[in-house]
Amino acid sequence: xxxxxxxxxxxxxxxxxGALRKFVAAQDHFDCNFFIADLHSLTxxxxxxxxxxxxxxxxxEYLAAGLDPEKSTIFIQSDVPExxxxxxxxxxxxxxGELMRTVSFKDKARxxxxxxxxxxxxxxxxxxxxxxxxxxxRVNAGLLTYPTLMAVDIxxxxxxxxxxxxxxxxxxxxxxRFARRFNSFYGVDFFPEPTDFSFGGAPVKVPGxxxxxKMGKSxxxxxxxxxxxxxxxKKVMRAVTDEGPTAPNSPMSQPVENLFxxxxxxxxxxxxxxxxxxxxxCSIRYGDLKKQLAEDILAVTTxxxxxxxxxxxxxxxxxxxxxxxxxxxxxxxxxxxxxMRQIMGIRKF
Ligand code: TRP
Numbered sequence: 001x002x003x004x005x006x007x008x009x010x011x012x013x014x015x016x017x018g019a020l021r022k023f024v025a026a027q028d029h030f031d032c033n034f035f036i037a038d039l040h041s042l043t044x045x046x047x048x049x050x051x052x053x054x055x056x057x058x059x060x061e062y063l064a065a066g067l068d069p070e071k072s073t074i075f076i077q078s079d080v081p082e083x084x085x086x087x088x089x090x091x092x093x094x095x096x097g098e099l100m101r102t103v104s105f106k107d108k109a110r111x112x113x114x115x116x117x118x119x120x121x122x123x124x125x126x127x128x129x130x131x132x133x134x135x136x137x138r139v140n141a142g143l144l145t146y147p148t149l150m151a152v153d154i155x156x157x158x159x160x161x162x163x164x165x166x167x168x169x170x171x172x173x174x175x176x177r178f179a180r181r182f183n184s185f186y187g188v189d190f191f192p193e194p195t196d197f198s199f200g201g202a203p204v205k206v207p208g209x210x211x212x213x214k215m216g217k218s219x220x221x222x223x224x225x226x227x228x229x230x231x232x233x234k235k236v237m238r239a240v241t242d243e244g245p246t247a248p249n250s251p252m253s254q255p256v257e258n259l260f261x262x263x264x265x266x267x268x269x270x271x272x273x274x275x276x277x278x279x280x281x282c283s284i285r286y287g288d289l290k291k292q293l294a295e296d297i298l299a300v301t302t303x304x305x306x307x308x309x310x311x312x313x314x315x316x317x318x319x320x321x322x323x324x325x326x327x328x329x330x331x332x333x334x335x336x337x338x339x340m341r342q343i344m345g346i347r348k349f
Pocket of ligand 1: 003005006149164
């Protein structure tokens with residue numbers, strides 16, 4: 001099993017319940033590999049001053065939340081140079097057309113160029129917008145070949161189980177296609193086809209605080225694992241609600257339903273039931289609900305936040321973790337790359 005984590009931004013409660021907690025549990029059952037995709041972050045915003053700090057904080061957050069270097073291989077993408085070499089080789093089997101048509105490319109490229117998307121356009125029109133743009137801005141070739149790099153991450157480890165979010169399914173589909181194509185072009189049975197791996201059970205819904213859909217990285221909507229208690233309480237107290245129920249057993253508005261969903265994730269069943277009952281008999285006070293919710297969220301995040309601080313301060317430990325992870329990841333990667341070079345006809349004199 002392998003999953004990559006982009007090194008942008010801090011982890012929030014949605015990341016925790018949606019992915020991280022499942023990764024932590026999976027460590028006891030699979031050969032797990034987790035890595036920070038720092039090279040991928042260069043496709044949109046190369047920033048030498050921020051890059052390392054981002055990698056460090058995301059690594060510390062993952063370790064603090066329970067990824068365990070004793071159980072899993074945890075590494076930094078750029079510590080495995082074999083990935084970069086295989087990226088070059090695999091690109092020789094990837095078509096620019098299929099990359100141009102990738103949804104994430106079209107979205108990100110237009111966003112970077114400041115071109116508003118509209119659904120009426122054909123692929124050709126979008127391509128013209130991106131290639132022929134006169135915005136003075138540039139979309140780098142790395143963004144176009146993002147799916148190649150992601151396929152390499154997976155194929156170089158010969159991973160078969162890849163847990164990803166919905167937005168990454170197309171990339172995984174491309175990975176399968178590239179694997180099949182390589183195998184059939186060279187007449188080999190070399191790369192296994194990875195599948196989207198879900199951990200079983202219903203998908204966890206983690207709504208945000210602004211009354212809309214799921215928790216994302218927008219202001220006022222999102223609770224970060226490293227939020228300080230004071231700031232976290234303030235955010236929760238400001239969460240969107242409604243006027244309150246006026247008749248017994250009224251249906252709930254979306255914003256209030258969202259708060260209950262969060263309470264059910266973080267609190268005990270008894271507490272959640274108590275507030276549901278109070279809602280149903282109209283005695284609920286949203287202020288009380290929010291106070292309770294804030295404390296229950298803090299009970300989840302506080303130990304993580306404290307560990308993040310300890311880990312961030314322990315450079316020696318971080319160095320050891322990534323060195324060991326890189327060693328394990330490189331061992332497998334080097335083997336795959338050596339075989340791939342052979343298959344492609346790159347031979348030594
Ligand atoms: N593209 C993934 C994301 O944005 C991150 C990623 C990079 C990844 N390489 C991967 C995920 C390999 C799974 C496997 O979330």
